[in-house]
Amino acid sequence: MGRQPCCDKVGLKRGPWTIEEDHKLVSFILNNGIHCWRVVPKLAGLLRCGKSCRLRWINYLRPDLKRGGFTEMEEDQIIQLHARLGNRWSKIASHFPGRTDNEIKNHWNTRIKKKLKFLGLDSMNLKPIEQKQQTDNYDDKDKTNHQQLNDSENVENIKSLDSDGTKEMTKTEENKVFWDDSDELLNKFEMLCSTLDWGTWISQDTNISTTTNSVSSSSVSLDDTTTSHISIDESSYFQHDSLHQWVDNMDSILSWDAFNPLDQDISFFEK
DNA sequence: AAAATCCTCAACCGCAATGTT
DNA sequence: AAACATTGCGGTTGAGGATTT
Numbered sequence: 001m002g003r004q005p006c007c008d009k010v011g012l013k014r015g016p017w018t019i020e021e022d023h024k025l026v027s028f029i030l031n032n033g034i035h036c037w038r039v040v041p042k043l044a045g046l047l048r049c050g051k052s053c054r055l056r057w058i059n060y061l062r063p064d065l066k067r068g069g070f071t072e073m074e075e076d077q078i079i080q081l082h083a084r085l086g087n088r089w090s091k092i093a094s095h096f097p098g099r100t101d102n103e104i105k106n107h108w109n110t111r112i113k114k115k116l117k118f119l120g121l122d123s124m125n126l127k128p129i130e131q132k133q134q135t136d137n138y139d140d141k142d143k144t145n146h147q148q149l150n151d152s153e154n155v156e157n158i159k160s161l162d163s164d165g166t167k168e169m170t171k172t173e174e175n176k177v178f179w180d181d182s183d184e185l186l187n188k189f190e191m192l193c194s195t196l197d198w199g200t201w202i203s204q205d206t207n208i209s210t211t212t213n214s215v216s217s218s219s220v221s222l223d224d225t226t227t228s229h230i231s232i233d234e235s236s237y238f239q240h241d242s243l244h245q246w247v248d249n250m251d252s253i254l255s256w257d258a259f260n261p262l263d264q265d266i267s268f269f270e271k
Numbered sequence: 272a273a274a275a276t277c278c279t280c281a282a283c284c285g286c287a288a289t290g291t292t
Numbered sequence: 293a294a295a296c297a298t299t300g301c302g303g304t305t306g307a308g309g310a311t312t313t
Contacts, residue, residue, distance in 0.1 A: 016281070016307080038298070054299075055282065090301060101301075106280050 013047040017056055021046055025053055026061050059100045066098030070107055078104060079112060083126050 013021075028044035034057075037050035046053065070078070074096060081092045089101035089108075096104065116123045 014283075036298080050298085051284095051300095052282075058300095059281070087302065102281080105302075110279055 011047065012049055012052075014052070017060075021048070022056070022061060025056060029057060029061075055102075059102050064098055065100070066096075070111075074099075075107075075112060075115075078108065079116070079126070082108065082112075 017025075024044045024046055025040070028040065032043070034040065037054045040046075040050055040053045041048045044053070048056075077095065078092060081095060085091050087105075089105045093099055093101040093104050113123045116126070120128050122128070
């Protein structure tokens with residue numbers, strides 16, 4: 001027998017979430033907690049499948065989400081973790097409280113891969129790629145950015161870095177550089193990161209990361225150990241004013257453990 | 272100013288892993 | 293142990309905004 005679909009999709013809404021839907025979901029979860037995603041939309045009055053609700057909550061509505069662009073330190077860490085773990089985004093995300101696997105995956109695919117390409121590094125193994133291939137693969141925009149960043153000097157630095165930062169690495173007749181040991185590779189990459197001024201790069205490359213970073217640090221802290229307390233940084237939490245106000249006006253929020261169990265309701269609903 | 276193209280990221284899909292009966 | 297339900301994960305898509313032509 002084949003697997004049953006996770007939910008009956010007939011009549012369910014898809015696509016971007018509306019403010020009202022967000023309200024309903026946040027309100028329901030903050031008041032009741034999460035016991036079973038499948039029944040959350042039904043009890044919250046949403047025409048969504050549980051999977052969609054879960055994703056929306058985890059990737060966007062969770063109070064402990066860290067918002068804003070990635071810092072250069074975070075990027076460095078992502079690159080290092082990716083070298084060790086590969087595309088195991090949830091594992092990588094576990095090292096970044098408040099960041100989601102989806103967010104990191106997107107950032108990797110849209111920014112970091114390109115950045116490594118600029119540097120002449122293969123994003124999969126951080127090994128230098130051939131100069132010719134690297135040049136050929138640039139599109140016009142890449143070239144523009146490359147010029148703006150003025151990092152041709154930096155690319156040269158990559159080539160000449162050794163473990164002690166003083167010697168040239170061995171080059172083959174094809175002008176490739178090989179690193180054998182992955183730990184050594186990571187050490188070299190860390191050195192590279194410290195050599196390059198990525199902060200400057202980022203601020204030139206995209207003003208989003210720097211401008212949003214300045215207001216996004218730990219906008220919300222959720223103490224879920226006892227009687228919960230949520231402090232909200234007014235500058236950056238929810239983007240929707242109404243939702244922001246709604247959260248802001250809450251006098252107190254119960255801890256997850258203190259939520260009234262819905263087991264009875266759910267089992268009743270299931271019958 | 273308009274059209275074309277590019278880029279980002281929220282959301283979806285299918286599958287695997289895990290839990291429950 | 294088997295069947296089924298639910299959750300979690302990673303790959304992919306596509307809408308919409310930004311940029312270029």
